[in-house]
Amino acid sequence: MKKIDTFAVMLGLLAAFFFGVSTPLSKALISDLNPFLLAGLLYLGAGIGLSVYTLLRGGRLMPPPKTLKYKYIVGMTVFGGLLGPVLLLAAVKIAPAASVAIWLNLELVATAILGHFLFKDHLDKRGWLSVALSLCAGLLLSYSGGAAGFTAGLLVALACFSWGFDNHFTALIDDLSPVQSTIIKGLAAGTTNLLVGLALAGGAPAAGPVGKALLVGFLCYGLSITFYISAAQKLGAVRSQLIFSLAPLFGVLLAVLFLGESLSAAQAVSGGLLLASVWLMLAEKHAHAHEHQETEHTHQHTHSDLHHDHHGGAREKAHTHHHKHAAAAHAHPHWPDLHHRHDH
Numbered sequence: 001m002k003k004i005d006t007f008a009v010m011l012g013l014l015a016a017f018f019f020g021v022s023t024p025l026s027k028a029l030i031s032d033l034n035p036f037l038l039a040g041l042l043y044l045g046a047g048i049g050l051s052v053y054t055l056l057r058g059g060r061l062m063p064p065p066k067t068l069k070y071k072y073i074v075g076m077t078v079f080g081g082l083l084g085p086v087l088l089l090a091a092v093k094i095a096p097a098a099s100v101a102i103w104l105n106l107e108l109v110a111t112a113i114l115g116h117f118l119f120k121d122h123l124d125k126r127g128w129l130s131v132a133l134s135l136c137a138g139l140l141l142s143y144s145g146g147a148a149g150f151t152a153g154l155l156v157a158l159a160c161f162s163w164g165f166d167n168h169f170t171a172l173i174d175d176l177s178p179v180q181s182t183i184i185k186g187l188a189a190g191t192t193n194l195l196v197g198l199a200l201a202g203g204a205p206a207a208g209p210v211g212k213a214l215l216v217g218f219l220c221y222g223l224s225i226t227f228y229i230s231a232a233q234k235l236g237a238v239r240s241q242l243i244f245s246l247a248p249l250f251g252v253l254l255a256v257l258f259l260g261e262s263l264s265a266a267q268a269v270s271g272g273l274l275l276a277s278v279w280l281m282l283a284e285k286h287a288h289a290h291e292h293q294e295t296e297h298t299h300q301h302t303h304s305d306l307h308h309d310h311h312g313g314a315r316e317k318a319h320t321h322h323h324k325h326a327a328a329a330h331a332h333p334h335w336p337d338l339h340h341r342h343d344h
Contacts, residue, residue, distance in 0.1 A: 047187035077184060077185070077188045109135055111164040242278060
């Protein structure tokens with residue numbers, strides 16, 4: 001088996017790229033829409049846009065209810081779509097925005113800690129060093145001064161841990177396609193942020209900025225979240241989040257190339273740290289004897305690995321359907337994907 005799933009890494013990079021693209025595009029809309037109203041429209045654009053896309057292709061918005069693992073779906077919706085945005089709002093009310101932006105870099109650390117203690121998303125020393133480098137890069141990229149009290153910091157930390165739970169629940173959902181998961185996430189997070197934004201705005205915004213925000217949400221957030229979920233199912237939440245941390249770097253590069261902004265020394269150093277963190281993670285080698293319990297689920301796969309032989313190993317192209325796995329024991333290099341969440 002290959003040391004690394006190159007396709008999954010590319011999906012993670014695409015997720016980071018499209019989310020990074022959304023930053024300079026959203027900057028043009030922030031003067032017409034408050035941050036929560038804009039966030040709500042971006043998420044709703046993803047959810048509504050992908051719903052229309054799915055229906056036009058003759059697909060199902062949701063699979064049969066009896067096949068769903070509701071605890072992960074509810075967890076993703078509650079932690080990612082409700083608690084995270086609300087806790088962030090509470091922090092923004094009492095702390096400078098710059099301080100909140102810096103603290104939000106704790107999401108990767110929260111995802112790694114939760115993965116280690118609760119979700120069997122294993123990291124070795126090289127992996128933890130990657131997390132540390134990414135955190136330093138985020139702090140450097142975000143820093144612009146300001147301070148806030150303990151309460152605001154605690155609220156942001158709780159928001160980051162909420163999104164950490166969301167990341168892991170999302171990575172473990174194997175009964176929804178990445179598009180279906182994105183629809184749920186987009187509608188839940190979009191509705192929450194939109195209601196908060198409307199309350200703060202005190203009235204309905206103009207139709208022009210709303211339409212543009214929905215379009216950016218569909219093209220950027222919709223693609224980004226879908227690619228992220230696809231990567232997380234193959235790499236695990238922590239490694240996918242680590243790759244996703246490159247998103248600010250893509251945003252900075254696009255702002256420099258197309259908006260005429262200058263590249264600061266801090267941004268250049270931060271970009272180098274981010275690239276180093278991803279390189280360390282990609283160079284990780286993890287192999288040992290492990291066992292698989294009998295299970296059945298639905299997800300995208302090929303038959304070029306050790307776990308999918310239900311067609312006699314004849315189909316190489318990626319495809320999705322419900323399938324069963326017999327109990328097995330073997331040793332090979334692996335990542336904490338849907339099949340490799342075990343104790344170490």
